[in-house]
Amino acid sequence: MGDWLSENGWALWMVAAVLLGITELLSLDLFLIMLAAGALAGGLTAVVAPDLWWLQALVAASVSGLSLGLLRPTLLARVRSMPGYRSSVSTLVGRPGRVTVAVADGLGEVKVDGQTWSARPYDETMELDVGTEIEVFELDGTVVVVYPRHLGLEGS
Structure with missing residues (x-):
């Protein structure tokens, strides 16, 4: 051997x-x-x-x-750096979700694609109730920045 x-x-x-x-x-x-x-x-x-x-x-x-x-x-x-490359986390941007813990005083929780994320609203004065449909605007570390889908970014 x-x-x-x-x-x-x-x-x-x-x-x-x-x-x-x-x-x-x-x-x-x-x-x-x-x-x-x-x-x-x-x-x-x-x-x-x-x-x-x-x-x-x-x-x-x-x-x-x-x-x-x-x-x-x-x-x-x-x-x-190739065109079209997106990390799995950055694919969350633009994804719809729903508020699971009211987003008030700048912090709450949302569920996006079956995963729960800490969230803060795009407009810090905004409060989002449980069940509100949201869309992810951006990621800030491990917190998703969201806005209500029915209002859009400008509140209109």
């Missing part, structure tokens, strides 16, 4: 790279693919130096670390 591993260590690295790559398809976070790149580099090192496991692990860890530290932030910034 030990002889097989020393002669075919590259195959283990390739299996790890493929599994990490496939798992990346489920998360789409550009994290596991960087580890897959490290495993691929470890596999290539295993082809050149099959008996030096420590070197293979060092190369795999170095490539993974450099990819995570240098390449991933750049790729994420590019993806997030």
Whole structure:
């Protein structure tokens, strides 16, 4: 068994790279693919130096670390700056909802897309009763800024 591993260590690295790559398809976070790149580099090192496991692990860890530290932030910034990109939270803007806890004195709760959010009105002097239909104007941290759908933004 030990002889097989020393002669075919590259195959283990390739299996790890493929599994990490496939798992990346489920998360789409550009994290596991960087580890897959490290495993691929470890596999290539295993082809050149099959008996030096420590070197293979060092190369795999170095490539993974450099990819995570240098390449991933750049790729994420590019993806997030592409036209049409919206994070899952920013898709709340413009969504309808309903007041679940009266919004008074600038704070209350609303339900939007089945999730409960702390809310404040677009106009700080406005009070919204339970059951009022609202629309999300913007996000302010973890608080949604809302306005009543029937009045619109200008109150008309």
